[in-house]
Amino acid sequence: MDNTMTLTKKVALIHSFEPEPDAAVNILLTLQQATKDAYVDEASARLVADYVGLTLANIYELVSYYPALNEQPQARYVLTFCHSAPCAVSDNGFIEKTLHQILGIDEGQVTDDGLLAYQGVACVGACEQAPFIKIKDHIFPNLTTDKIQQLVADLKAGHFDDIL
Amino acid sequence: MITRQPLTSRFGRVKDITDVAAYEQLQGYEGLNQVLDATETQNLNTLIEGALWSRSGNGTNVAVDCQEVLTNEAETKYIICNADEGEPGTFKDKALLRSDPLAVIEGMTIAAYLTHAQVGYIYVRGEFRDLILELMQTIENCRAAHLLGKSIFDVPGFDFDIKISESAGAYVCQEPAALFNAMSGATGRPGGRVTPTKAGFYKQPTLVEDAETFANLPVLYRLGAKAYQSLGTSESGGTKLVCLTGQVKNRGLFEVPIGLELTTILNDPEFGGGSQDGTPFKFIHLGGQSGMILPAENITDLIYSPEALQAEHLTMGTGAIVAATEAVNILDYLVPVARFFMDESCGKCPACRIGTVRIYEALQTLQKQEGVPGDLTRLAHMVDHVASQASCFVGQVVANPIFSAMAAFPEEFKAGVDWQAEVVKEVPW
Amino acid sequence: MGTVDHRPKITIKPMLNQYSNLAEAVNLEQEDTRDKKEKRQDARKFIVDLEISNHHLNCLECPKDGDCGLEKEALATGMMHTTFHGRKIKDHKIDCTNPFFEYDPEKCLLCGKCVQVCHLRQGRDVLSMGRRGIETRIIPGYGDTWDKSVCESCGNCVAVCTTGALTTKNHKSYRKWETTTVQTTCPYCGTGCQIDMVLKDGKIVDAEPANGPANKNLLCVKGRFAAFNFAQSKDRLTKPLIKKNGKFEKVSWSEAIDYIAKRFTELKTKYGPDSLAGFACSRSTNEDDYVLQKMVRTAFGTNNVDNCARVCHAPSVHGLGMTLGSGAMTNTIKDITTDVDAILLIGSNTTEAHPVIGVQIRSAVQHGAKLIVVDPRNIDLVKNSKLHLQLKAGTNIALINGMMHVIIEEGLADMNFIEQRTEDFDKIKALVADYTPEKVAEICGIDANLIVEAAEMYAKAKKAPLIYCLGVTEHSYGTEGVMSMSNLALLVGKLGKPGCGVNPLRGQNNVQGACDMGCDPFDFPGYQKLNTPGVVEKFEEAWGTKLNPNVGKTSTQVMPAAGEGKIKGLFIFGEDPIVTDPDTNEVRHDLENLEFLVVHELFMTETAEYADVVLPGLSYLEKDGTFTNTERRIQRVRAAIKPLSGVKQDYDVFTEIATAMGYPMHYNSASEIMDEIAQLVPTFGGVSFDRLENPNGLQWPCLDVHDPGTPIMHVHEFTRGKGLFMALPYHPAKELPDDKYPFVLSTGRELYHYNTRAYSERTEGITELAGLGRDKSYIEMNQVNADELGIKDGDRVRVSSRRGTLETYANVGQRVLPDAAFMTFHFPDGNANIVANPMTDDIARCPDYKVCAINIEPV
């Protein structure tokens, strides 16, 4: 994916949607996904607000309310794991601990190189593959401590650069 | 010979799920053609006789809703497929959209025909980029084949098109009031109760169902009311998609005929296949996080049908079933359940906004066995107050898993309390 | 589709989740014996317990103590402390970045009222209920602190908060139970908002919005936060001062009054009465201004009396007086902002100059009104508008003629109305035939289609008020501009009807009143013209003295006359012409040339420095009286605090001077003065202080004690009989840009400051918010010009005109058109009036503040 979003590209992307309030979340999600740091900055939010006819405060409320929209720049890879009950029964509780050990950061923090972060989320519908880690659209199923270690090493080595 | 698993029959059998022709080859759009050939009354009767109950867990009869949307006059009516599927342990709608999106679209189109609705929406998680792209492609293909758009199926005046509305994740959007807000660009918080069939999306008559319910419509009309109904019980027709998770051997999605025994679903090798380590199950959590927790010994005779469950104050919910063995302490299970409600509280009602946090904290205390006398009564009263003061289902259903668990495993709750402790918590409310 | 014949009936069998095991759950420990009522009461307790478990519970320190919704509920339920020990909202830092109020997330009940007020009433949309669950809080802007948002600091959100979550900083010093309130009228703009002054120990400690007819519980930042500090400020004048040997010396009142009387009498004897003049104060009360003009006409013996409307809305008074018979707003604020289809807004930056009317326009737009903005600047309301006609400054008349051309051409004129209620339609028809949209587009520098669209939108709307302000009047053809407004409204029959009318927004709190009270060289009180037969005689009889029958000089004529030595003595009541009048250097010279100058003021102003005698005045908070707002509504001003020790009621000062000059006068109270006004002014016939206790005040014309007042004028007949069309060709402004001075400068106001800032600068926070975030003057210019000249935003620039030069800071952007510029006159470090244009229009003699040729160069 092309990660550099110029203003013109941003505007073009926004204008590919209907200029109606009900398009706001669609636009924000698409915009966020197309941006390098995967977050909605104020300038972009303002563009969207003006385009769909909502106020900046409206847009902020959306961005801050929904977990899928980010206010802050994100790490290159955000490793999400499920903290809902069904997965807890499938023993995925070790993932958080393991990631904490390997990366030396807390949930929500970013490694110094800006590469990695991990984040607990509610069920993503991959319960049958627990314990798993999800990065963007990709699921790494049935994990063990070793597999997690391998995954982190692979990510650092850039092995997934093309698919993620 | 009709398949016993009509909803999943096409799964994995088509190379390109967006391809309309491939879909048609596998009986696609046969249901809709039946509808087009019949009168309105015939169609409604078929729906009634087929006994299709909503699969989203809201417990409504689809025929009733359709009829109401039909009779409520309005310039624009809406068909909304809420495939957001926020309920943990549930992945049937995603599976349907990933493997057979045209079935959902055909179902929505049938609903539109029945109710004279013109605009459809599929509300789906925006994070699933690939799924959305496929869905867009599918809709495009339908438009190209005149299966969506103006005067479709060569029926003059039959106008129906579908848009995608992306969700950014909020459990409370199962509540139609919140869903409509979210879809219109406002924040997905409920702003009071709505009656969708009367004043739904943009205050117009709206049929809201999940993807599974819509996918049932083509099956119902293709098979005819009798055959469809006979897949299930006399009161509830068809099959149900069940998501088995937790410590069952075969986790995943299964299509079961309605009316099967619950134990069969859990233990039959065709379905759950028993527990992973062969030990007996301790409890199941039925219907999603908002459902009841049942001790395994109580479910031996339970039939998996809306009416049988109803008699026991239970529901199928979304079709999620989490099963756990003796290895799982009930409090360890409940803490993440409570956390889910805490995280999903939209913040509108004080009872739910702060109360769900306090419930979570109280369960954690018990989990750590740091409870003191009074804590259990406090917990029970707290849950009761939150459930009765919350203005939408999110806060209201908190009571289901917790009370049912307290009733089922009182000893484990009591074990969380130090009965010798000198402090005794007051329960002022 | 299938036919509807017989629809089958279905029985509904609900299958709802229900929790039913509470009994069992509770029985784990003890039995639940409560009945339903007890449970409900318990639920209330539970909610309080939850709220205070997440609360910054410091009632003793909290401004809301004793007036708090949560405290009240705690008391009612008996939940005085929380039984929880859990976590609270994480982001709990108090946001005190706004100079006037604070937000404490840990005291917020998330009731959402503040968000609603900001959105639906203030129309500003600063606030959101951000995040979710226990982390939910009110957040301004894009996840920012208050100071970084577009908040206008109106404080209207604060006013609705039930807890200590949103409180004013003023509120820290008092608790509700120690205070009383006095309702009065705001002293800033002409909207006439009602304010409750909050008093503790005889001092005003805060101000709150009251439910007045014009403001409906809203206030702007100035009324809310800057309407009382100045009155209690340390630098108030407390003693009369006489300049002796070039230095002011404190003297007694009797010495001052005797001295003033002596000097004025000397001049009067030596040079004749018309060598004297008096300026009234359009910030002061009707009663004061009435007595002042009476003093000038009787004791001075001249009609050289005027007020600052001369430099703003005199063209409205003259223009509309000529065409309709009355120069005031024809409809009410409420009427033109509720349930209207379109609004034609010309030359009014309403949200900054009349903020509370501005927000009501915003809310009219929210309710579906289409807003047409005609303004050379990209003002804030453009965001809310359907059309923006960004014409070149000084081309209003061409535009209106063009719109009339379109309306006549398309058959949208209201011929019935024209026939029955107007005269001279043929003349206007002939005139505007020439003004094709294309030609007008050329003159105004806008797209011809816009003119057509605007004309259609306005003409076709069922209810559409025309609202205008100084962008119409302050021109070298200002009075003609005003008459164009009535031409347009007459043409489409939008006069004398609800939701329509021609509505000049009057600038100062009581400029309407100062004009009504006859502080005008042409008119006695109530617009009774000097040259109408019988009028002079009427007042001679009433006042028991011979009066000068000659029309007097306007203030804009008095000043040059002083410069030429024709005016020798001047009494200025509460004005500061050095700051407010164009061509500062010339004004200084005029004042120096006077033989005797008295300035009656609250503070030592630049003008007062030139005076021979300076008299201390009283602020509106120390006097009883009335203000008349822009919609002709007479409202009470009530003394909230005691007069500053040693300072007399202003009207007493005038009566004492008059008495000392040989015309005895005395009033026991302001109410007595109003009774005299009611007797002499037919349109005030039914006005009395008793009747003004009614919360809606009274709108003149109010002919007798049974007359409820007149919200909408000209309903059956125009005040002058028929509405008069005036065929007015467009003339270019009298000063045009050339090679040496290539920019067109307009001047105006901004939200936070008010005119000379005498009031507003005495509230610290205002200064913080104003201007470019600093207490400095600035000039707005277009990016294009800035680039050409190599000027960057914030750079120091030199501004010069044919009259003078000043230095200021550049504010570069898109607010003004290329080759245009804008400045306020609030700031002493670069007062636009140094360069501004004193050329006036020929009828009302109002200066052209909007078109002045200047040059801008980098320093």
Ligand code: SF4
């Ligand atoms: S119950 Fe909870 S989720 Fe529902 S509206 Fe209230 S706070 Fe929001």
Ligand code: SF4
């Ligand atoms: S908001 Fe009310 S309860 Fe809270 S500290 Fe202030 S007075 Fe006390």
Ligand code: SF4
């Ligand atoms: S009005 Fe006060 S309590 Fe209500 S949401 Fe706003 S800040 Fe919170």
Ligand code: SF4
């Ligand atoms: S002070 Fe006024 S503009 Fe600012 S947030 Fe409050 S209501 Fe909105």
Ligand code: FES
């Ligand atoms: S519960 Fe974890 S992915 Fe569904």
